[in-house]
Amino acid sequence: MMGQVKGKIAIITGVSRLKGIGAAICKELAETGYDIFFTYWTAYDKKMPWSIESDEPMKLKEELIKKRVKVSCMELDLTSYDAPEQLINEVSEQLGYPDILINNAAYSTNNDFSNLTAEELDKHYMVNVRATTLLSSKFAQRFDKKSGGRIINITSGQSKGPMPGELAYATTKGAVDALTITLSAELAPLGITVNAINPGPTDTGWMTEEIQSKLKPMFPFGRIGKPRDVAKTIKFLVSDEADWITGQVIHAEGGFKR
Template identity: 80%
Template sequence: MNDLKGKIAIITGASRLKGIGAAICRELAKTGCHIFFTYWTDYDKSMPWSIEIDEPLKLKEELQQKGINVSCMELDLSNPDAPELLLNQVVERLGYPNILINNATYSTNNTFANLTTKELDQHYKVNIRATTLLSIQFAQKFEKQFGGRIVNLTSGQFQGPMPGELAYATTKGAVDALTITLSAELAPLGITVNAVNPGPTDTGWMTENIRNDLKPSFPFGRIGEPTDVAKTIKFLVSEEAAWITGQIIHSEGGFRR
């Protein structure tokens, strides 16, 4: 997709080399798209999958080998000033962005029996507030002649329930609603807004038991990989997808719940 060459993409939440964020960076870098990604190692270190402290630097070096401009920053998206800070840094270091991928997420297990105000607020700050404000900042700084793209990562909340992930399901479900309304508001600016649900994806968090339990639900006989959703997103940010907006795309290999 040569139409992406020289464009500037922001990808949030690209801390881990095995993650979806890193896969998106790689796919867009193949097209000659310049990359600015964010990461937040404190969050990943607190999760069961953890992270090696140098993974973001390794990703940056890997992307630079593609001959593109690459920049990154560690950023806590729960900070209310984070969206403005990020967009200002992108403009200063690379130029005005053409593409925004809201990939960063906050997720912990909770139910009606133990969900606290603090935990719900943390999900809201990252999954909804940061996604909304980043999209607004992107649109306000947008230069129309480039053809803008926003892609939000969602998780198929309206495909079925997610017991044990009450705060995550609630806030990610709101991303779908944001996508539909924001797409109508930004269409006059030439910006498309879509969301992608990758379904269960093996980014390093799955145990062998989880893989075995999930595999029969995939008609292709395999678990989703980060590159699967990254390729879908590469299409959505291309010129070929200029007529697609306001859509929630379930790129999950026919996963049956």
């Protein structure tokens, strides 16, 4: 049974929205005792249909502090070339060197073969592939502990079926699966495990009633996935109990049938 941890530091990227998966991960890990450093980029979320309130990241920070762990955060554009090193430096200065990296940040817009542009594909690549790869590399390059390092990537089940209308997203998230497998072999000698989680369709506030009614029958449990579902899986994967699990793409999606 997993107990409280002490002195371990987790980075979670892409935590702008209180209803999002990133916020749920922060809460779950903080309740277990992990110190938290999260990033957010409100400019992206404000452009999306769900939008956000500007104070959501600070509200989350206040909520996490009440759990009696150390909490720090920063607004960071992960498309910047120096963002990965900037983030690792900031975490080290504020909290100490991190034990855990959760690559939760993602860029996603609807497009298909008929309207995909080079500019839009590049935006997906810069966040979903480049930032994830370089941040993972920077994390590992400076990891100086004998064991216990964890990298978790969030993917979307591209290997399980097509995602029409999300060509750029599916393409770049599929690359994350490949990254996870190869990077896990490279980092095992350093005591770092690398895994990916596909949470399946998760209700983070973007689903309309029509979308929910369409998806619900596809879940054997009779309900749609919630952010805490994936957060609980991540809590296990970053624990000492999961030190023999690496290089896996885990489909924690409640038996969702495409």
